[in-house]
Every structure is written in C-alpha cells, then in structure tokens.
Amino acid sequence: MSRALPILTVLAGIVVIWYAAAVWMNSTWVYDQAERAGTTVSFAEMVPQTMTQDRPLLPPPHQVGAELWKGLFGQAVTSKRSLVYHGYVTFKGTMMGFALGIIVGVALAMSIVRFRVMDMSVMPWAIISQTIPIVALAPMIIVVSSQLGLTGRDVPKAIIAAYLSFFPVLVSMVKGLRSPDQMQLDLLRTYGASEAATFLKLRLPASMPYFFASLKVAIAASLVGTIVGELPTGAIEGLGARMLIGSQFGEPLIMWAALFAAAILAGLLIVTVGLLEGMARRRMGVPA
Amino acid sequence: MTALWVAVAVWLGAWALNVALAGSALARRPFGRLLVPLIFGATVLVLWEGLVRGLGVAPVILPAPSVIAAKIAVELPTLWADFAQTILKGAIPGFLIGAGAAFVVAVAIDRSPFLQRGLLPVGNFVAALPIVGLAPILVMWFGFDWQSKAAVVVVMVFFPILVNMVAGLQASERMQRDLMATWGASYWQSLWKLRLPAAMPFIFNGLKIASTLALIGAIVAEFFGSPIYGMGFRISTEVGRLGLDMVWATIAVAALAGSALYGLITLIERWVTFWHPSQRH
Amino acid sequence: MKDTLNAHQPVIEAKGLQLVFQTADGPVQALKDVDLTINRGDFVSFIGPSGCGKTTFLRAIAALEHPTGGTLTVNGMTPDEARRKRAYGYVFQAAGLYPWRTISGNIRLPLEIMGFSKAEQDQRVDRVLDLVELSGFGKKFPWQLSGGMQQRASIARALAFDADILLMDEPFGALDEIVRDRLNEEVLKLWARTGKTIGFVTHSIPEAVYLSTKIVVMSPRPGRITDIIDSPLPKDRPLDIRDSREFIEIAHRVREGLRAGHQDD
Amino acid sequence: MKDTLNAHQPVIEAKGLQLVFQTADGPVQALKDVDLTINRGDFVSFIGPSGCGKTTFLRAIAALEHPTGGTLTVNGMTPDEARRKRAYGYVFQAAGLYPWRTISGNIRLPLEIMGFSKAEQDQRVDRVLDLVELSGFGKKFPWQLSGGMQQRASIARALAFDADILLMDEPFGALDEIVRDRLNEEVLKLWARTGKTIGFVTHSIPEAVYLSTKIVVMSPRPGRITDIIDSPLPKDRPLDIRDSREFIEIAHRVREGLRAGHQDD
Amino acid sequence: EDVTLQLKWVTQAQFAGYYVAQAKGFYEEEGLNVTILPGGPDIAPTQVIAGGGADVMVDWMPAALAAREKGLPLVNIAQPFASSGMMLTCLAETGIKTPADFADKTLGVWFFGNEYPFLSWMATLGLATDGSPGGVTVLKQGFNVDPLLQKQAACISTMTYNEYWQVIDAGITPEQLVTFKYEDQGVATLEDGLYVLEDRLADPAFAETMVKFVRASMKGWKYAEANSDEAAMIVLENDQTGAQTENHQKRMMGEIAKLTAGSNGALDVAAAERTVATLLAGGSDPVITKAPEGAWTSAITDAALAN
Ligand SMILES: Nc1ncnc2c1ncn2[C@@H]1O[C@H](COP(=O)(O)OP(=O)(O)OP(=O)(O)O)[C@@H](O)[C@H]1O
Ligand SMILES: Nc1ncnc2c1ncn2[C@@H]1O[C@H](COP(=O)(O)OP(=O)(O)OP(=O)(O)O)[C@@H](O)[C@H]1O
Ligand SMILES: Cc1ncc(C[n+]2csc(CCO)c2C)c(N)n1
Numbered sequence A: 001m002s003r004a005l006p007i008l009t010v011l012a013g014i015v016v017i018w019y020a021a022a023v024w025m026n027s028t029w030v031y032d033q034a035e036r037a038g039t040t041v042s043f044a045e046m047v048p049q050t051m052t053q054d055r056p057l058l059p060p061p062h063q064v065g066a067e068l069w070k071g072l073f074g075q076a077v078t079s080k081r082s083l084v085y086h087g088y089v090t091f092k093g094t095m096m097g098f099a100l101g102i103i104v105g106v107a108l109a110m111s112i113v114r115f116r117v118m119d120m121s122v123m124p125w126a127i128i129s130q131t132i133p134i135v136a137l138a139p140m141i142i143v144v145s146s147q148l149g150l151t152g153r154d155v156p157k158a159i160i161a162a163y164l165s166f167f168p169v170l171v172s173m174v175k176g177l178r179s180p181d182q183m184q185l186d187l188l189r190t191y192g193a194s195e196a197a198t199f200l201k202l203r204l205p206a207s208m209p210y211f212f213a214s215l216k217v218a219i220a221a222s223l224v225g226t227i228v229g230e231l232p233t234g235a236i237e238g239l240g241a242r243m244l245i246g247s248q249f250g251e252p253l254i255m256w257a258a259l260f261a262a263a264i265l266a267g268l269l270i271v272t273v274g275l276l277e278g279m280a281r282r283r284m285g286v287p288a
Numbered sequence B: 001m002t003a004l005w006v007a008v009a010v011w012l013g014a015w016a017l018n019v020a021l022a023g024s025a026l027a028r029r030p031f032g033r034l035l036v037p038l039i040f041g042a043t044v045l046v047l048w049e050g051l052v053r054g055l056g057v058a059p060v061i062l063p064a065p066s067v068i069a070a071k072i073a074v075e076l077p078t079l080w081a082d083f084a085q086t087i088l089k090g091a092i093p094g095f096l097i098g099a100g101a102a103f104v105v106a107v108a109i110d111r112s113p114f115l116q117r118g119l120l121p122v123g124n125f126v127a128a129l130p131i132v133g134l135a136p137i138l139v140m141w142f143g144f145d146w147q148s149k150a151a152v153v154v155v156m157v158f159f160p161i162l163v164n165m166v167a168g169l170q171a172s173e174r175m176q177r178d179l180m181a182t183w184g185a186s187y188w189q190s191l192w193k194l195r196l197p198a199a200m201p202f203i204f205n206g207l208k209i210a211s212t213l214a215l216i217g218a219i220v221a222e223f224f225g226s227p228i229y230g231m232g233f234r235i236s237t238e239v240g241r242l243g244l245d246m247v248w249a250t251i252a253v254a255a256l257a258g259s260a261l262y263g264l265i266t267l268i269e270r271w272v273t274f275w276h277p278s279q280r281h
Numbered sequence C, D: 001m002k003d004t005l006n007a008h009q010p011v012i013e014a015k016g017l018q019l020v021f022q023t024a025d026g027p028v029q030a031l032k033d034v035d036l037t038i039n040r041g042d043f044v045s046f047i048g049p050s051g052c053g054k055t056t057f058l059r060a061i062a063a064l065e066h067p068t069g070g071t072l073t074v075n076g077m078t079p080d081e082a083r084r085k086r087a088y089g090y091v092f093q094a095a096g097l098y099p100w101r102t103i104s105g106n107i108r109l110p111l112e113i114m115g116f117s118k119a120e121q122d123q124r125v126d127r128v129l130d131l132v133e134l135s136g137f138g139k140k141f142p143w144q145l146s147g148g149m150q151q152r153a154s155i156a157r158a159l160a161f162d163a164d165i166l167l168m169d170e171p172f173g174a175l176d177e178i179v180r181d182r183l184n185e186e187v188l189k190l191w192a193r194t195g196k197t198i199g200f201v202t203h204s205i206p207e208a209v210y211l212s213t214k215i216v217v218m219s220p221r222p223g224r225i226t227d228i229i230d231s232p233l234p235k236d237r238p239l240d241i242r243d244s245r246e247f248i249e250i251a252h253r254v255r256e257g258l259r260a261g262h263q264d265d
Numbered sequence E: 001e002d003v004t005l006q007l008k009w010v011t012q013a014q015f016a017g018y019y020v021a022q023a024k025g026f027y028e029e030e031g032l033n034v035t036i037l038p039g040g041p042d043i044a045p046t047q048v049i050a051g052g053g054a055d056v057m058v059d060w061m062p063a064a065l066a067a068r069e070k071g072l073p074l075v076n077i078a079q080p081f082a083s084s085g086m087m088l089t090c091l092a093e094t095g096i097k098t099p100a101d102f103a104d105k106t107l108g109v110w111f112f113g114n115e116y117p118f119l120s121w122m123a124t125l126g127l128a129t130d131g132s133p134g135g136v137t138v139l140k141q142g143f144n145v146d147p148l149l150q151k152q153a154a155c156i157s158t159m160t161y162n163e164y165w166q167v168i169d170a171g172i173t174p175e176q177l178v179t180f181k182y183e184d185q186g187v188a189t190l191e192d193g194l195y196v197l198e199d200r201l202a203d204p205a206f207a208e209t210m211v212k213f214v215r216a217s218m219k220g221w222k223y224a225e226a227n228s229d230e231a232a233m234i235v236l237e238n239d240q241t242g243a244q245t246e247n248h249q250k251r252m253m254g255e256i257a258k259l260t261a262g263s264n265g266a267l268d269v270a271a272a273e274r275t276v277a278t279l280l281a282g283g284s285d286p287v288i289t290k291a292p293e294g295a296w297t298s299a300i301t302d303a304a305l306a307n
C-alpha cells in the first residue's frame, strides 16, 4: 500500500491535468465548428462538447479508458478486434526480439571482454549503430530477409526489436564482466584457475546484477522495436498496426487505446523482469 | 565473384592488422584508439562493397559504399539542409529543452520522496511508450515543422535524464552529506556544493543515452509529417522512390551526427567529472 | 574560545540516553542508558568492540542521529541547535574529501558555507594546511595524495572554522603505526594549544590511553558504557610516556574492560 | 606435507630482487635489491610504512607480479610454476568473499577449480569451517556475517586445499583489538599444527612480534629490506608473552627500524 | 502455381478485387495459390518486387515509370483502375477557388512515390514547390487528414474513396470544401495497375501464370463492382488489425467501383500516354526525363480476355 499510494497520487494528478488539457485543446474544434455553423457557444456549453468528440485532439481519460476497456474485454480474446489478441502478437514479437537481443548482446560482450581487438574495433561501432534510426533500416531488413527466404514477418520484426534491445545488454554486460576487482581476479590466479574457470566462476556471476538491470531497459526497447517493426512488415496485426490504422482512418481513439495497451504491456513486462530479477538476486544471496 | 573474394581477403588482412595493433603499445595512445575502429569500419565497407559487387545485389536494395560516397559528394547542399532542419532545429533544441526540464523537475521532486516514488515508476512507463505512437500525436499538436520534432525529442529524452538525475542526486555518500549537516549547510548549499557535483557522472550517463534517442526521435517524427526537407523526410521519401543511395547517404550523416554528439558529451563529461575514478586510469 | 577560562564546565551532557534503530528485522538498540558528562577542554576517547555504538554516540552528539530516549544537551542547547550554531568539527573514519575539489577547496568548503569572507578563507586555509604539514599540497586533488595525507587534510578541514567541539571517529584507522604516532602527537599539541573539547573514537588501546583525559569503554548488545577511566597522566605527554608504569596500568584496565564486553561473543 | 620433516630447507629465495612499475608518471621502483631466504616452516612477518613494497613482495612470491630483476625461486621453481602447482594459499587484506556464494560455496571454490571430487570437497569444507570455528555458518552468505567472521572464512578458504605456503596480506587490518588477539592465537595454533610456511604482512608491531619466527622490516622509496630480526621467542606463545621483557625488546628494535625508514619523510 | 501479390497499402476496399477473387475461389479455379501481402507506410512495392519478395505488385503508374527509369524494368500487365481517384481538398475559408489561388498557400502531399502526380500538376501550373515566394509550400502529410482539420494546410491530398470522406465524417460539410480532381484538371495519371518485372515476363510459363492471375483478378473486380457490400465485407474479413469498420469499407467500395468501372483490365494506351506526357511536363525537374519504352504490354490482358 505504501508503494501504491504515491503512484496513485501522481496518476490522479496526471488525470486532472489531462482533463484540463483536453478541454483546452478540444475547445478549438468546438469553437471552429460553431463559427462554421454561424453560432456561438458559451464556456459551459463548450466543456461537455470537448468530452465526447469523435476526433478529439486529446481524448479525455474516460474516452481512452472506455475504448481500452472495449478493446480488452469487449470481445473474445482471440478476436482480431481484441487488444488482448494484438497485444499478444506484439508480445510474441517482443519476446523473440528480446531473446535475440540478449544472445547477441551477451555474445558480443563476452568477446569484447575477452579480446582486446574486439573491444577496440567493435565497441565504437556498437554505439554508432544506435545512432542510426532503425525505421530507416526497417524496409531494407524486410527486403533482405525475404531475399534470404524468410518470407514470414516474424523474423524481420524480431531483428528490428533485437537491434534496439541488444545495446543495453551489451553495455551492461561489458561493465558487469569487467566488474570483478583485481583482488578477486588475483585470488583465482593464485589457484592457477583456467580462463574458462575464471569466466564461469567469477566474471559471469559478478555480471548478473548488471545483466538484470539491463533487462528492464532491453525489454522496453524490444517492445518499441517490435511496434516500429509492425508498420513496415505490412501493418497486418499487432499494436503497431492498430496505431497506424487508427491514425490512417481518422479513429484517434483506436490509436490512443493501442498506445495505452502498449504502455500497459510495457509495464507488465518490466514488472515481470523485475520479479525475475528479485528471484535471481535472492538465489545469489543479495540482501533483500 | 572475384570482388567478393578480394573483399574477404582484405577483411582478413585488416583484421589481422587490428589484432596486432590492439596488442601493441600503440593501442594505449589516442591515435591507436582511433585507428583500430577506423580500420574496422573501413574493412566493413570493403566487405560490403565486395558483397554487393560479387553477388550482384541490385542497387535498389543495397547500394555499394562507393555509390553512396559519390551520392554524398553530389548532394552535399541537400544533405546539409536536411541536417540543419532535423538536427540543428529538431534534435538539439529538443535535447536541451528535455534535459533542462528534467533538471528542473529532478530538483523540484528531490525533496519529496513521496513524489519520487510516484513519479519514477510512471516515468518508466512513459519512457517505454513507442515513439511511433507518440509522433503522430505530437505532429498533430505542434504542426509539421521542427517544433513537433523537438517535442518528440523532449518527450523521449526527458525520463532517461530525469531517472539518472534523481539517482545521481542520491549518489553522494552518507558521510559526505553528514559533513554538510555538521557544518549547518542549507539545502541549497548542499545541493550546489555536494549533491550536484556528485550527481554529474549519473547525469552524463543519462545525457549519453538521451543523445542517441534525440537523433532517432527527430528523424522518426518526420515520417509522420514534415516539410519537404529534413533527414527523416529524405529517408522516407527516397525509399519510396528507390533512391537507396540517398537513403544511405542520409543514414551516414545521421551516424556521423550521432557519433559527434555522443563524442562531444563524452568530452564534456571527461572535463566535468575529471575526478571520477572511471575517468582516470 | 570566549569561555576557555571556565574549564570544567559541562559541554556535553547525556542522561539515560537511548537510541533504537528501526530496521527491517526489527528494532536494534544501539545505545542504552548512556550517562556521560564531558567538560570543556576534555579529551574523551571512546573504545569498544565493533558495533557497540561508538559511532552512534558521536553522531548523536553532532545531531546526525536523534536519540529515542533520555536527554542530550550540548552547551545547554539541543544538539540540533548547537549544529546550527556551528559548534562541531567532525572528522570521519575515512577522509571523505570531495574528489572534485582540490585540497584547499575542500578545506575552504565549510568556510564558504559559513559565509567567511574570501580573504579570511584564504588565510584560514593557509593556516590549517600549515598546521597539518600540507602546505604546498593545496592545489592537489585528493586522489593525488596518500591515505595519510588525505586524513590530515580532513582534520585540517574540521579545524578550519574553529568549532568548540571536535569529534573524531577513528581518524587514524587506516594509517601505519609510525604516521599514527606522529599524528597523535600533533593532535595532542593542537588540543593543548586550542583548549578544544575533543571526542575521539579508536580501536587502539595505546592510542586511547596516550591521548585522553577520560576513556569511555563501551560494550555491545545493547551499546552501553561499562567503564569510565579518568587518566592521571599529565597534560604534557612525550611519546615514550607509553613505556611508563602508569600508562601500562591504565592500558591494562582498558583491556580488561574490553575483554569483559567481549565475553558474551 | 610430504616434506614436513626436512625443515630449514629454503622454500622461498630472493636474490637481488628488483621490481619496477611502469606508470604514466614514469617508473616506480617498488622493490630494490631484496635478498631474503624463507625456510620451510618459517613464520615471516613483513612490516613497514605504507608503500614500502610489502604487498608487492608477497604478490611477486605468488607470481601475481613479475620481478624486473634478480632471481626469485619457490621450492626451486619459478613462482609461476609453483602457482600452477598450486603451492599458494593467499589471504588478502579484505576478506574478498564472493557475495553470490555462501560461506561453504566460497571455501569450495578453489576445490572446484582444482578438481577435487565432490565428496572430498564436502569433507574439506567441513574440516576448515571447523578449524576457524565457523561450523554452522556454511549456508550463510557473506553479508550475514560480521567482519571478523568473514575474515576467518577467507582464511578457511586459503587453508582448504592444503597449499604449502600461506601468504597473508594484512588479514586482520580491519578488526578490533580483541578479535584480532583471538585470531592471532588461532593462526599460531594452526601454524604449529600444520607446519606451513607463512608470509604475513602487518602494520602492527605487537602482532608481528607475537606471531613470527622472523620479522622483515622494510622501508620505502625505493622499497628495500632494512632489518631482518630472528625472533628468540619459543614456538609456544601464550598471549601474555607480550608483556615479557624479550617481547618488548624485539618490539623496540622493530620500532626503531621502522622509525629509521620514516626519517626521510 | 504460387503467386505472391504485393499491395501498395494496407488491406482495404481499394484492393477488393484481389480479395474477392481469392475468397470466391477465382484464383483457385485457375489453379493459382495466391498470397496477398498488404503494404504499409514503409513498404515500397517496387523495392519488394526488386528484392524478389513478390511476383506481381499493385502500384501507381508514375511510381512504376520512375522506378523503370531508375533501372528497375517494371512492366504494366493490366490496369483495373480506369480513372484516377486522387484530388486536392481545400478548406473554402482559405479563399481558394481555382488552382491559381494555390500561390503562397500550404498544400499537403503524400510522398513515398505518391508525389509524382502532384509535382507534375504544379509544374504544369507553373507553381514552384520549393517554398519560394509565389509558389506553394509543400508539406509531407502523414497518413491522415489532420493537417486540414487543424488548419495546418490549406489543402491536402485525398482520395475520392477514402480521405475525402474522413474530412466529411469529421464534421466538415461539402459546402465548406473545395475539391480539385486530377481527372478534371487534365493531369490525371493512371493509378492502381498490376506490374511485373520485364525479364520474368520473358518466361512463357510465368506469362501464362500472369494471364491466369489477371483473368481471375478481373473476375474478382467485376464481382466486387457488382456486389459492392459483399466485397466490402470480404475485405473486412481479411483485415487482420480488426480496426477497419464496415461503414468505411462499404463506402470505399462504392467509390472504388466508380474508378474500376469501364476497365476490363486492358490498359488504355491513350491514358498511359497521357500519363507519360503529364510526367514529362515537369519543366526543369520532370518526374521522368524521357518517354519509356516497353513499360506496358497488352500480351497478358489479350490472352486473359481472349477466352
Ligand atoms: N542506520 C542504522 N540503521 C540500523 N542500525 C544501525 C544503523 N547504524 C548503526 N546501527 C547499528 O547500531 C549498532 C551500533 O553501531 P555503531 O556504528 O555505532 O558501532 P561502532 O561502535 O561505531 O562500531 P565500529 O567499531 O564497527 O565502527 C550496530 O549494531 C549497528 O548495526
Ligand atoms: N600496479 C602498480 N602500478 C604502479 N605502482 C604500483 C602498483 N602497485 C604498487 N605500486 C607502487 O609500489 C609501491 C609499493 O606498493 P605496495 O602496495 O607493495 O606497498 P605496501 O607496502 O603494501 O603498502 P601498504 O601498507 O599501504 O599496503 C608503492 O609506491 C605503490 O604506489
Ligand atoms: C507514406 C505514405 N503516406 C501516405 C500514403 C497514402 N496513400 C497513398 S495511396 C493510398 C491509398 C488510399 O487510401 C494512400 C492512403 C502512402 N501510401 N504512404
């Protein structure tokens, strides 16, 4: 409870500000319409009209909430109109990208820590890779992967998600694998430990806190990547596709609902990773 | 096919050279630290060129680096105008505004653990909002020109910097804070003289992450509406026109600008946090 | 300074002091029924096994912890008031210098905070640098100095603003015996010269005996005072006083007191 | 173990040992012309001011640093060969337990690396836990133990695999006097029981005198040996031997040696 | 035989003919197994077909001709859309009554290969598009009509079958709008046609497959034209996002039917030549620089319509 209260308070504050902003932003349209119709509206008449527009500039919370509710619970979860279904599609993509990102990130980190030449040549380019807008590469990733015979849309989506999520893992793992101090390393040297033993018994366990800390960032990045990837892969399904269609067909509420569904999914994923982290930390003897 | 084998040979040779360089004394000097990644980058380009030529990849799918370089040379004025629009008007002001706002908010909520515990989880949440969902909304609100791009950037960089700032403000050691207390220092005195300097390594960490986000944000936002120049406009338009050489030319500019921004922040970091153990070895 | 004359006037008075920390595993009684009076100009050492509450008591005096029972007054005020009147110089176990400031800058910091004029700051920094034999090192950064030098800088910092009460928490823990001896001598000289009231935590029996007019032996679980030994040694103490019969006797008494506190381990 | 009989056979021999570190500010001569022979079963303490090269010398013996001049042999081999033969148990100043392993897990670590069988591992862990009086704490994590207990665990870890040579770098630096006394007694007992050759770094003169058969006094800039004192104390040493005349004399000689090394400060 | 069709945009009634052909089994009757790939904002059909990701694609003729000039030998094999649905929709309140009034106004345009008709038109009107005074200011409009509703642009590009109705739905009456159809301005260019790569067409087996494909597709289109509501529902079933509405698709299908009316699939060469002429008329910066050769063939439709 003591953890929820501050969050609820902040959320309440946001809702209040949001309503105020909704009235303010949507009023333009109300006044414009009145002017086109040659009538005038008073403030008191205007306010209710800002709450129910089909194409609000900023839909008030209850409109988004209602649309979200309808999307989540208004039909069977297997229906293509269900946000649960599309959320699941996005979730699947996210997990594939996440797994790929972890594998690539960890593998690169291991070779960077092991080989100086990898550190010197690859690390700067890993940073540069993140300055390239992935959306620019997306179409090429699709075409190239279809040329390689991967016609499904899952693989390119996962590649795009992994492109964003490998980086935090890489950076943290490099830090983590290098976190053992000289004394801890020297200890193993006095035992005449092999390099493999040093890695397994010292570097890897020492990197775990860094690893888990990076997972929260990486899973959020992977989700963003998946949603980005859902546009150029044909905008067939998934939350990204719903956002696009909502925008394209003048249904901002569909877009807002998809956006919030994505945020909820992000929240769930981050919390799940946090729980896993907690479990792992307890197993590794970290004080609560 | 020969082009491919030549490229592979060059790749192997350059890699061997890099292995030797990385092991040599040169690797410890700034020149060597620059040289090795540059050689690596060059070999990637050679391999790319070899692949494209050797396998006869269509230029509308992946142009060769030489073609891209030629395009850059011809299109410099356009590339510059795009750069000015997207980076100078969109990314950098957005970055500065976002960082400034994060700074102010961090200091404002610093005294309230309650607000922090409320705001930071919500912040994490917002930070995970996909930019492709936000961008159309912000374009709708702030118009087509750079203002909406700057707004996207503000939203994207705000939370990473805020989270790091808040963590940084708590980074001073208890003993260091207790010292301030024994001297009867006021809140602002201990903020300026202790907690901000101690927070600097964290703040720069946040700024570095935010710098790449700023670039991506400004470019992607242009996909959802823009004037007819700008790097995002160029990329999205030229893909549709099969002008892949121009797309890659713009990507090259983006990578260059991103690295420069990142490098600049790293330099300032080195200058400001000279005292931090990570900066001296 | 003004009241240096009326020595033996109580400066710090603790009566039935209690301090309980609320932790996740339940309450920890760090201090229990502590009664102690420290007079102006006293040099009081606190000695006792790890976790017996030495640090906690010093921190309570400096208003860094708040007692949960009993009374504690400093110059007749609450510790918090005394803190705001800038009554304390505090030296922590680790030097705790701010790495982004030079040695001078570190020493100047409390002076800036207390609003001394620029000229006054310069003059005081020079004076205390001299006092701890660090003249010429003012422009260095902390990490450019050895541990012992850092520790001396942190003492200089606590001396710069002439607080009446100097609290030192194991200031020489990290130093080797020779450097330690030398700093011990210097602290004594300084104390003689300034007439400050000093509270000093240490793990070393000889150090406690050598320095103090009063040795407080503490024991843990819960932290309490088991013995208070008033030293009969003269104020003027050459280093070889440590080979004297009196010295060895006091040391013995302290050791016995400590051993008693350890019995329940 | 096999050679316990032929004591007084040289185990570690240094001749004209030099060790220069190349640093950004130029070379640092950490060891200069060090000549020292350590025999099987010796208990050798190294004492000297901070930075005089004690740690460096110990690390050179364990092949953690490589001398830049002179010769150094361990059991007639190079230190590196001896390391691969697992000749060393090394105890660092801080306990250096791996926080993600339990106490047992930490002690088991060298055994795993050296390929002992599971059963053998269990048996040895139990034995050394018993030896340092930590039976029952095997399942705890390091942070659940006090500093002294952690230090004992790290000694147990170094003992588990029965290396001939035990190197200890200020193992009790962080402990209070009482705990330290107790551990000193225990190290002595252990040494007597196992006949190991021990190299021991300390800052404390009484500790050095109490423990050693040979005390090596070092002085800095550049690090060199200024005095080697063979202790006439008997092998069996109750704690109160420290009040004996002989003890105080050796201590005095060590102090003088140290002071001489400090003169150039 | 497997055929992969790459659409130019997301699943909607604009592509009803193909979905109908599939749903009604027309492809199956021809022995074809057709995969329909929807497009999206980042999918350039020309790039997909160049990369071998599709056998045949739907695109506008200007984009196909521009790609041909870039070295991608696309050939039009059929033209289901007889007329153009593109127009510029303006707010009356901006005072725009004729194209002459565009000067110094802000106009929203789609890019990504959809900008060619607009650029040609402006060139014909003699209006500069680089923002210089006396010309027009061009915005790259996103996927929706917001720029008009928010008055960020005086006019935006709309399709008769989609965006125009969204403006109306948003609450703006037709009287408050002024529209300029490209068709009426004499600058119409051919829209959705079917394109394949020239070298593949040389393979008689592939050509034969395309004949079957075009025949079935046109059958689908004619069915859709005649059964507009049913066709819309078929499209709706194929929309996997579940975000499309019946309302939208039925209305879109109604409008699409007007554009496909009169086409049996065979390309009207006159219309194609008019398109080329329009594109060549770009003044200093024409969309294409010379009249293409072999950019369309009637061989497929001739064979398809023969029996
Ligand atoms: N902030 C705190 N929260 C909870 N318990 C605390 C806190 N600070 C100290 N304690 C507990 O209070 C007791 C006394 O601690 P204190 O630091 O005063 O011991 P000490 O005598 O200074 O020991 P040492 O010689 O190891 O420095 C210990 O049991 C300690 O664990
Ligand atoms: N890796 C290194 N690189 C450069 N100089 C070093 C290195 N290790 C030690 N030194 C220097 O060598 C000298 C001896 O250091 P060493 O650690 O052996 O001293 P010590 O006697 O153990 O001191 P202390 O009592 O403080 O532990 C010092 O001047 C130190 O600065
Ligand atoms: C990036 C991009 N933006 C807009 C369109 C718009 N567009 C062109 S044709 C068409 C079909 C009619 O609805 C639509 C919407 C696009 N294709 N690509």
Ligand SMILES: [Mg+2]
Pocket: C054, C055, C056, C169
């Ligand atoms: Mg303490």
Ligand SMILES: [Mg+2]
Pocket: D054, D055, D056, D169
């Ligand atoms: Mg040392």
